[in-house]
Amino acid sequence: MVSADPSVDALPLIALQGIRRSYGGGADGAPAVEVLRGVSLRIHAGEFVAIVGASGSGKSTLMNLLGCLDRPSAGSYHFQGQDVATMDADALAWLRREAFGFVFQGYHLIASASAQENVEMPAIYAGMPEGPRAERAAALLTRLGLGERLGHRPSQLSGGQQQRVSIARALMNGGRILLADEPTGALDSHSGAEVMRLLHTLADAGHTIILITHDRAVAAQARRVIEISDGEIVADSAPESPKIQDKSASGAHWVSASSYQKYSEGGGPRRAFWGEMREALRTAWRGMRLNRVRTGLTLLGIVIGVASVIVMLAVGEGAQQRVVAQMGTLGTTLMYLGGRAPPSGGPAGVITPEDLQAIAQLPEVGHVMPIIGDPITVRYGNADRQVYVFASSHVMPEVHHWKLQQGRYFTDAEDRSLAPLVVLGSQARAHFFPGAQSPLGKFLLIGNSPFEVIGVMAERGSDSGAQSYDDMVFIPYQGGRARVYQAQTQPDYTVVTAASVALVQAAEAAVHRLLLSRHGREDFGISNAAAKLQAEAETRRAMTLMLGLIAAVSLLVGGIGVMNVMLMTVRERTREIGIRMATGARQRDILRQFLTEALLVTLVGGVAGVVIGVGVGAALIAAGVPVVFSLSFMAGAFACAVATGLVFGYMPARHAARLDPVTALGST
Structure with a gap:
């Protein structure tokens, strides 16, 4: 922001x-080493200052x-009168982004990014839209003679070209103050001379240049030389009243506490969010492509986790439905x-037919099936046998979830017409x-009455040690009363089914209330399959627990894989983290990255896992499972896999965000 206050100037x-x-002297017991010893220094806007000193003199620390x-x-x-010690980490990141541009001896370019992408980085964190950002980066590189190298990666550039990319990056957000640490140290004499000419040009344009060097010949080209030795300033060529540059001439606008407040309150971080997200996704995808083997192994863990959860849940649901269906037959x-x-x-x-008709009208009730049964002599030709003759209504197969093996079952109309029909176990x-x-x-001759065989039931077995259903024969209830059980005045018992498993207790209560109101006394008994219901519930709970454990283990394996690869990524890209911080990335920007x-x-592993899980399930269906x-x-x-990945990825991401910028930049 342009300052209109002359007192600020x-x-x-x-x-x-x-x-x-000082470094060291902490809890680890390392001795304290004082690198800077009471340095006092003033630098005005527009100065071209060289800080010169031998290796170890403290100039890089300064x-x-x-x-x-x-x-x-x-x-x-104090920066422009504001105490930097009062600024938090975000404010310092904003100051680095808006006020400073760094030119390092080792260039510190991100190896996987192109020249243009490296230059654009400070503007990403400043929230500049993608179009203007790309246009400005291209213009800067063209101005520095790299117009034909925009898409080249650092490994495809010479040392001098890499340093020019570094200078372009420093100028991306304006470059009000350029901090150049040994900018010619790794260059040949020709490239070094080119870099110095660029710095002179920028100084002439009004930029403040602070050059760190051990080379006195390079330092002599600056307009002010400060010599440092053993952490102290021992010489300064500055005049007592240095000339203040006209900041408006350079077009530089200056930062202050009020401008930071406007930035933080005026939506700057929100404007930057989507640009940073696109950059984070682009960087992530590039990293996955460059480390295909490691990425593939990590994805394998997630794919196996998601696919196994989908397949096991699908198989478990199929098995559960089969179990429930089988439980229904019980x-x-x-x-x-x-x-x-x-x-x-x-x-x-006495349970009368009228009682049964009233019970059948209850909404909680599904079927009402009166039953009479006794062992009776059954004959066919020369074969006779005592057989349990089961007289019931036409709904028996539906009530007991029992299929026919051959033929058919009798109908309600045939029952009401007293048709002499029989179905065999x-x-x-x-x-x-x-x-x-x-x-x-x-x-068949049942008792003294002939019955025509119209069907055969499928094999079923017996319940809880009772007589086997497969040894019985089944005749219509009304026809059985008229032809076999003439002496029966009421059914031996009546089977009443609830409309659903969830309504069993409600159905029992409704039948109880109805009969109590009809009889005036409790001269009836009702029992239900509570034990079987409990067994069904236990079966469901056990199956759910088993599948839940399988899912947890599978997702845990995938999550550990994500954490492992992210820890490796942070370790490998520590210098990149330092570069991003030097160009203005906040801790939350690194965390988000x-x-x-x-x-x-x-996400990639989850999608692949879903596809593979569905494919495996389809193959199982084809195999009859x-x-x-x-x-x-x-x-x-899918959601659990993503959530697990984020949970396990958070610790490495937080570790990356909390790295010290200086330590990160110095990593190898």
Whole structure:
């Protein structure tokens, strides 16, 4: 922002007073080493200053302090009159982004990014839109003679070209103050001379240049030379009243506390968010492509986790539905109703046909099936046998979830018309009609009445040690009362089914209330399959727990893989983290960068896992395995994988965000 206050112009741009910087001396027991010893220094806007000293003199440490990459152990640093010690980490990142541009001896370019992408980086964190950002980066590189190298990576550029990319990056956000640390140290004499000419040009344009060097010949080209030795300033060629440059001539606008407040309150971070997200995604995708083997192994863990969850849940759901269907054949919705003597004494109650009709009208009730049954002599030809003759209504196969093996079952109309029809159990059929002969259309003599065989039930077995259903024969209830059980005045018992498993208790209560109101006393008894219901519930819970454990282990494996690869990524890219911080990235920007990379890995792995899981499930279906897919299961597995990746990716990302900029830049 352009300052209109002349009192601000009179202030030095940078004012150091009694700056000290020590390393060590902490809890680790390392001895304290004082690198800077009471440095006091003032630099005005527009100066071209060289800080010269031998290796180890403290000049690079001083540059890190000037560029807000490091904090002093003691002393004060005022930037345009504001105490830098009062600024938090975000404010310091903003100051580095808006005020400073760094030119390093080792160039510090991101190896996987192109020249243009390296130059654009400070503008990404400043929130500049993508179009203007790319245009400005291209213009800067063209101005520095790299117009044909925009898409080249650092490894494809010479040392001098890399340094010019570094200078272009320093100028991307304006470059009000250029901090150049040994900018010619790694260059040949020709490239070094080119870099110095660029710095002179920038100084003439009004930029403040602070050059760090050990080469006195290079330092002599500056307009002010400060010599440092053993952490102290021993010489300064500055005049007592240095000339203040006209900042408006250079077009530079200056930063202040008020401009930072406007930035932080005026939506700057929000404007930058989407640009930073695109950069994070682009960087993440590039890293995945460059490390294909490692990425593939990480993805394998996530893919296996997601696919196994989907397949196991689908198989488990299929198995559960089969178990529930099988449990249904055991009578999980059945209640048994019969007359009995009331608790207060008196004759046993009688369940009348009218009672059964009233019960059938209850909304909680599905079916009402009266039953009469006794062992009776059954004959066919020369074969006779005592067989349990089961007289019931036409709904028996539906009530007991029992399929026919051959023929058909009798209908309600045939029951009401007293039709003499019989359906055989599988063992009864084998006894009376051995071999391959068909029993359909043959007649059995049940008691003294002939009954035509119209069907054979599928094999079922017995319940809880009771007589096997397969040894029985089944006749219509009304026809059985008229032809076999003439002496029966009421059913032996009545099976009542609830409309659903969830309504068993409600159905029992409704039947109880109805009969109590009709009889006036409790001369009846109702029992249900509570034990079977409990077994079904336990089966479901056990299956859910098993599948949950499988899912947890699978996702844990995938999450550990993400954490492992992210820790390796942070270690490999520590210098890149330092570069991003030097160009203005905040801690949350670094955190977002690495969380985005973890998210991208889990997203790709999750999608692949869903596809593979569906493919495996389809193959199982083709093989006859009961599999039931659910979109909610797939979405849940995918979401859990992404969430697990983010949770396990957070620790490496937080570690990256908390790295010290100076330490990160110095990593190899």
